[in-house]
Amino acid sequence: MTSTYLTRIGTLIRDARRHKGMTQNELAESLGTSQSAVARIEQGKQNLSLEMLARIGESLDSEFVSLGHSGPQHLRIIGGTPLSGSIDVKTSKNAAVALLCASLLNKGRTTLRNLARIEEVNRILEVLTSIGVRTRWLPDSNDLEITPPAQLDLSAIDVAAARRTRTVIMFLGPLLHELDQFALPYAGGCDLGTRTVEPHLAALRSFGLGVTATGGFYDASVNHQIVPGKPIVLTERGDTVTENVLLAAARNEGETVIRNASPNYMVQDLCFFLQELGVEIEGIGTTTLTVRGRRTIDVDVEYSPSEDPIEAMSLLAAAVVTDSEITIRRVPIEFLEIELATLEGMGMKYGITDEYLSANGRTRLVDLTTMPGPLHAPIDKIHPMPFPGLNIDNLPFFALIAACAEGTTMIHDWVYENRAIYLTELTKVGAKVQLLDPHRVMIEGPTRWRAAEVICPPALRPGVVVLLAMLAAPGTSVLRNVYVINRGYEDLAERLNALGATIETFRDI
Ligand SMILES: CC(=O)N[C@H]1[C@@H](OP(=O)(O)OP(=O)(O)OC[C@H]2O[C@@H](n3ccc(=O)[nH]c3=O)[C@H](O)[C@@H]2O)O[C@H](CO)[C@@H](O)[C@@H]1O
Numbered sequence: 001m002t003s004t005y006l007t008r009i010g011t012l013i014r015d016a017r018r019h020k021g022m023t024q025n026e027l028a029e030s031l032g033t034s035q036s037a038v039a040r041i042e043q044g045k046q047n048l049s050l051e052m053l054a055r056i057g058e059s060l061d062s063e064f065v066s067l068g069h070s071g072p073q074h075l076r077i078i079g080g081t082p083l084s085g086s087i088d089v090k091t092s093k094n095a096a097v098a099l100l101c102a103s104l105l106n107k108g109r110t111t112l113r114n115l116a117r118i119e120e121v122n123r124i125l126e127v128l129t130s131i132g133v134r135t136r137w138l139p140d141s142n143d144l145e146i147t148p149p150a151q152l153d154l155s156a157i158d159v160a161a162a163r164r165t166r167t168v169i170m171f172l173g174p175l176l177h178e179l180d181q182f183a184l185p186y187a188g189g190c191d192l193g194t195r196t197v198e199p200h201l202a203a204l205r206s207f208g209l210g211v212t213a214t215g216g217f218y219d220a221s222v223n224h225q226i227v228p229g230k231p232i233v234l235t236e237r238g239d240t241v242t243e244n245v246l247l248a249a250a251r252n253e254g255e256t257v258i259r260n261a262s263p264n265y266m267v268q269d270l271c272f273f274l275q276e277l278g279v280e281i282e283g284i285g286t287t288t289l290t291v292r293g294r295r296t297i298d299v300d301v302e303y304s305p306s307e308d309p310i311e312a313m314s315l316l317a318a319a320v321v322t323d324s325e326i327t328i329r330r331v332p333i334e335f336l337e338i339e340l341a342t343l344e345g346m347g348m349k350y351g352i353t354d355e356y357l358s359a360n361g362r363t364r365l366v367d368l369t370t371m372p373g374p375l376h377a378p379i380d381k382i383h384p385m386p387f388p389g390l391n392i393d394n395l396p397f398f399a400l401i402a403a404c405a406e407g408t409t410m411i412h413d414w415v416y417e418n419r420a421i422y423l424t425e426l427t428k429v430g431a432k433v434q435l436l437d438p439h440r441v442m443i444e445g446p447t448r449w450r451a452a453e454v455i456c457p458p459a460l461r462p463g464v465v466v467l468l469a470m471l472a473a474p475g476t477s478v479l480r481n482v483y484v485i486n487r488g489y490e491d492l493a494e495r496l497n498a499l500g501a502t503i504e505t506f507r508d509i
């Protein structure tokens, strides 16, 4: 009996160590023991004291022994020191979630290489598992293998996990080919104000999907006789709505034309993946997509999503706020050009290498080295636009950068009802941010950052912006309840620490 427990604990420890990317030697070093002792522990051949278990948990930031429910995660940041060195941009959250939904189209095995291991992905995996899909991380990697069941069981869906993400809305496109009738929980996600799903429902009507919303569920029924007879014109150029229509079109044998499609990065990744599944797509990277799908898709396929432009922007902002020279490797340059031009307009200097290709063979990457120096406010206001424009999710990072620049900058977030409001949280760490109305903030820089204790705003990018400001603030800051950051960034604290930051994760007991 004891040996079974030891083996199970050993396996847990081994998995957590691999997830952290640590060798047995490295773990041994942090525990003050030998590699062979770690090997014995992982094989379940070593009795463990409670103290040792706690120390292993601390080293791996993983709690093997939990006292009741483990509380929310917090960060303690000792700020005020510049960063240095190089960091790789990881693959994007938004492509990851689209590809996970797209795996539902395929009867064969889908392997997604180098996927972001983030909470948003974890929630979708919980949902997929609950409806019968088999998923497993391949050993020592961020590669995920997905195998569908013969029949999906939507009645068993993990409602709690589904409600924590907005992505679940993208199950509609693939599922309308599989089922005549099904229910999906309402989409959740970051608290950014009302986010309509009407464009999704309107566009998918062309594929015979009818949806009524009752009691927290979308009740869907499908008339399989109906297929798009004319181009589908999206009323807004949204990313996930474009993806949902692509997912529906992928199994429609006729031609589907999508107009006012988003050509944004995650949509491009989805298109490249669908091509691997045998779906024909013309117009990738433009606002008109022409798709010829396949009734049945049954292939063993591998795909590597591309790097996250929003993470690249976050790292750029980290360099600016801490006045540091760092090299950000694997920057998807096509999706950051306007941001860089805006930064140049504010006086920023940087160097970039020649382009090379991402593992998907399509997305162009560069390595970018930041050069510290004073910035000034831009002449015009900064506002986002659908791609190709300054990315909506990058806008909060410009608020942080504006707070570092000399002069007054107006940031105009016309997109989200709440996101600009959260930027006023920066006042808690010393910035002068004035909310003009729910969509516009006026920021006066430069800022003398000061340490503070702040509850993380309930939105991913504003949360990261506060964290990065804390890196610049001399002294100890605390950012509480950072689930929302972990939704979109993998091991952000550890990776910033590798650049010289001091960030510690902790939880309430
Ligand atoms: C999983 C994923 O990929 N999420 C991204 C996706 O979310 P998603 O596609 O879900 O974004 P939404 O559909 O909510 O669009 C964002 C907001 O923009 C408005 N809108 C959008 C386009 C347009 O032409 N006109 C317009 O008014 C929408 O009404 C909405 O209020 O796109 C957002 C906007 O880029 C990003 O913040 C999210 O990171």
Ligand SMILES: C=C(OP(=O)(O)O)C(=O)O
Pocket: 166, 189, 190, 192, 393, 460, 461, 488
């Ligand atoms: C708003 C965002 O994404 P989501 O659609 O996942 O909420 C984001 O990435 O900042």
